Amino acid sequence: MRNLVETHGGPFGSASGRALLGHAIQGALLAPILILGAASASAQSTDAGAIVKESCATCHTQSGNSAAPPFPKLSGLAPDYLAKQMRDVASGKRSSDIMGPILDELSRGEINALAEYFARQPRTPGIVTRPDLVDEGERVYREGNKEAGVPACAGCHTPDGGGAPRFPMIAAQNADYVVQQLKQFRSGERSNDFGKLMRTVVSRLTDAEILAVAQYVASMPVPPSAR
Ligand code: HEC
Numbered sequence: 001m002r003n004l005v006e007t008h009g010g011p012f013g014s015a016s017g018r019a020l021l022g023h024a025i026q027g028a029l030l031a032p033i034l035i036l037g038a039a040s041a042s043a044q045s046t047d048a049g050a051i052v053k054e055s056c057a058t059c060h061t062q063s064g065n066s067a068a069p070p071f072p073k074l075s076g077l078a079p080d081y082l083a084k085q086m087r088d089v090a091s092g093k094r095s096s097d098i099m100g101p102i103l104d105e106l107s108r109g110e111i112n113a114l115a116e117y118f119a120r121q122p123r124t125p126g127i128v129t130r131p132d133l134v135d136e137g138e139r140v141y142r143e144g145n146k147e148a149g150v151p152a153c154a155g156c157h158t159p160d161g162g163g164a165p166r167f168p169m170i171a172a173q174n175a176d177y178v179v180q181q182l183k184q185f186r187s188g189e190r191s192n193d194f195g196k197l198m199r200t201v202v203s204r205l206t207d208a209e210i211l212a213v214a215q216y217v218a219s220m221p222v223p224p225s226a227r
């Protein structure tokens with residue numbers, strides 16, 4: 001929450017942005033009630049699309065291609081990664097004031113169905129807001145920072161950003177969300193990465209490198225697996 005509101009120049013600095021946030025919070029408060037209804041109505045088969053419509057679309061959109069920069073795109077992510085994040089948020093292992101109460105209400109089966117649903121959605125191209133930072137960001141992504149001991153992002157997230165079984169796809173993700181997550185890994189606020197991999201990588205990244213690499217990530221074409 002705090003990070004969203006503090007996002008400089010982000011949508012929540014403006015009047016319409018605050019209205020959106022208000023709407024989002026209202027959605028978050030209503031969601032558990034709506035999910036309970038959905039769960040009992042679909043005892044035999046989970047209708048993931050209906051749960052998304054009622055409980056997720058306000059922030060993530062029906063296709064998982066969030067329009068608001070601080071909200072992550074879920075489209076095209078691997079089902080295992082999505083399910084892990086949902087379980088981690090529900091259990092509090094990954095803290096999220098916004099999502100915690102929503103995911104807490106979901107069953108294992110619903111979480112898996114939602115993960116499959118979002119994994120199938122084609123990803124939309126990313127939006128670059130600072131084209132002047134893309135070249136510097138590409139350097140960080142492909143080479144890391146040898147002097148500071150930062151490994152290349154490409155080594156785990158793959159050169160096209162499409163990811164691998166244990167490493168999430170990040171190509172065409174919203175830049176503000178990427179910045180927010182890198183800073184949360186750096187401060188330890190997000191600590192659900194196995195083997196402390198991300199926390200170790202970002203511990204030596206500067207703010208400038210974080211902003212730049214996020215712009216490059218947003219500029220990367222949607223990988224074939226997510227089209
Ligand atoms: C009120 C806005 C809101 C609603 C509603 C919402 N989310 Fe989220 N979601 C977020 C935010 C913000 C994040 C980023 C984590 C954070 O900062 O809390 C997120 C993160 C996620 C992530 C992790 C993505 C990643 O790349 O690691 C998943 C998965 C997710 N949400 C699934 C869902 C599902 C499924 C629903 C509906 C059942 C839902 N969300 C409803 C705002 C929302």
Ligand code: HEC
Pocket residue numbers: 072084140141151152153154155156157166167168170177178181182192193194197198201205213214
């Ligand atoms: C040593 C392997 C490794 C390297 C190098 C690495 N990452 Fe990651 N990254 C991971 C893992 C593993 C996760 C998933 C953590 C989890 O399971 O929650 C992750 C998650 C992320 C996420 C969150 C994705 C989401 O959807 O929430 C972002 C953003 C990210 N990495 C960006 C980067 C950037 C930028 C770099 C380069 C500066 C980088 N990573 C380098 C392993 C790595």
